[in-house]
Amino acid sequence: MSIVMIHRSSRDDAAALTAAQELSRERGEDLVIMAASSGSHAEGAADLEYQAFVDQVRHHLDNRIQWRAELIAPGDDPTEALVEQVQAIRPSVAVIGTHHRSAVGKLIFGHDLQRLLMDIEVPILLIKSRRK
Secondary structure, X not given: OEEEEEOOOOOOHHXXXXXXXXXXXHHOOEEEEEEEOOOOOOOOHHHHHHHHXXXXXXXXXXXXXXXXXXXXXXXXXXXXXXXHHHHHHOOOEEEXXXXXXXXXXXXXXXXXXXXXXXXXXXXXXXXXXXXX
């Protein structure tokens, strides 16, 4: 099995990456870090975007675990594309970062995050980043 960390290019990703890495090490499971790509069709864009993503993620991880990065083509709905890829991998757990939310933010919760939480059919570890 593997652990999936959904990278959403937000300030919440660092804490979630750390938690996913620790969980991967504890369980001896590979780590898959995935994000939706921009979907650009410009020549060379996919390769450049993938390399930038890997470089960004590598900055937060040590090299004592096995991990891979996956950029998912967003199609018409990037959130749905992520959900479908998580379902295809069937990980033991999906790790997602979040942050403190105001009262209104709690009510709304963030549409994409809410959809991920409701639609992914594996256990989810939600990591709240610390306020600065």
